[in-house]
Amino acid sequence: MRHVRPLLTLVLLAVLLLTxxxxxxxxxxxxxxxxxxxxxxxxxxxGRGPEVHAAxxxxxxx
Amino acid sequence: xxxxPAAALDGIRRNPHVSNxxxxxxxxxxxxxxxxxxxxRMATLDVMAQSVPYGIDMVQARDVWxxxxxxxxxxxxxxxxxxxxxxxxxxxxxxxxDLPDAAGGYSQVDDSWSTDGYGHGSHVGGTIAxxxxxxxxxxxxxxxxxxxxxxxxxxxxKWTTSSDLVDALNRCVAAGANVVSMSLGGxxxxxxxxxxxxAAYAGGVLSVAAAGNDGDTSYS
Numbered sequence: 001m002r003h004v005r006p007l008l009t010l011v012l013l014a015v016l017l018l019t020x021x022x023x024x025x026x027x028x029x030x031x032x033x034x035x036x037x038x039x040x041x042x043x044x045x046x047g048r049g050p051e052v053h054a055a056x057x058x059x060x061x062x
Numbered sequence: 063x064x065x066x067p068a069a070a071l072d073g074i075r076r077n078p079h080v081s082n083x084x085x086x087x088x089x090x091x092x093x094x095x096x097x098x099x100x101x102x103r104m105a106t107l108d109v110m111a112q113s114v115p116y117g118i119d120m121v122q123a124r125d126v127w128x129x130x131x132x133x134x135x136x137x138x139x140x141x142x143x144x145x146x147x148x149x150x151x152x153x154x155x156x157x158x159x160d161l162p163d164a165a166g167g168y169s170q171v172d173d174s175w176s177t178d179g180y181g182h183g184s185h186v187g188g189t190i191a192x193x194x195x196x197x198x199x200x201x202x203x204x205x206x207x208x209x210x211x212x213x214x215x216x217x218x219x220k221w222t223t224s225s226d227l228v229d230a231l232n233r234c235v236a237a238g239a240n241v242v243s244m245s246l247g248g249x250x251x252x253x254x255x256x257x258x259x260x261a262a263y264a265g266g267v268l269s270v271a272a273a274g275n276d277g278d279t280s281y282s
Binding site for chain 2: 052055
């Protein structure tokens with residue numbers, strides 16, 4: 001009995017940790033990809049369109 | 063409006079030709095809960111009677127077109143006829159028996175502006191223009207104002223963005239709207255969005271947006 005109680009405590013701790021971590025494990029790949037991109041308004045000065053469009057293209061903007 | 067790799071954002075911000083970079087904020091229908099029909103109450107309603115929502119008389123709408131209070135539209139009274147209200151929302155149930163037909167519309171989310179699986183836009187449409195008849199409710203205008211619909215929220219009421227809202231506004235303006243109705247909101251100020259609505263206003267288009275249903279002073 002003296003050896004069983006610490007073992008039981010460890011098992012309960014492991015269950016607790018795994019349960020707490022499960023929502024993150026359940027996250028889809030799509031969500032992870034979406035967080036790597038940002039959707040933004042980009043404003044630029046008069047006549048600067050070509051330079052900014054080139055910079056956006058270089059940055060793989062879509 | 064562009065979608066960038068997050069790692070490239072700082073570089074674009076530092077580009078000397080770029081004057082401003084701001085996030086495309088989310089915009090939500092208000093109330094954000096699904097419009098529901100109280101089936102229990104519906105069963106007890108006299109189907110041949112029209113009810114007047116309290117808001118209609120709160121804004122004294124009937125005093126404008128039914129000043130003598132006889133339940134019919136007064137001859138020559140202003141009713142909104144010849145004017146167009148553009149409703150930016152979840153669509154519009156064109157087949158609803160108490161709603162006037164909208165002249166046209168556009169959907170950003172599916173192929174049908176004239177259906178409304180969420181109900182919010184049709185609810186708004188009824189408040190604006192439900193017909194003065196023996197059915198359902200009556201609107202602020204008694205079914206006489208012209209309507210144009212832009213569907214920006216899907217059948218789940220899912221949020222849209224400031225850029226899509228600006229696109230919707232532009233479609234309203236192009237359709238000849240005099241008033242734009244938006245029962246929606248969102249917390250972040252977006253200068254591009256603000257500029258678009260200011261330009262529409264300068265062009266004679268009045269935009270009206272929800273102030274929230276929470277009864278507090280927070281921006282929505």
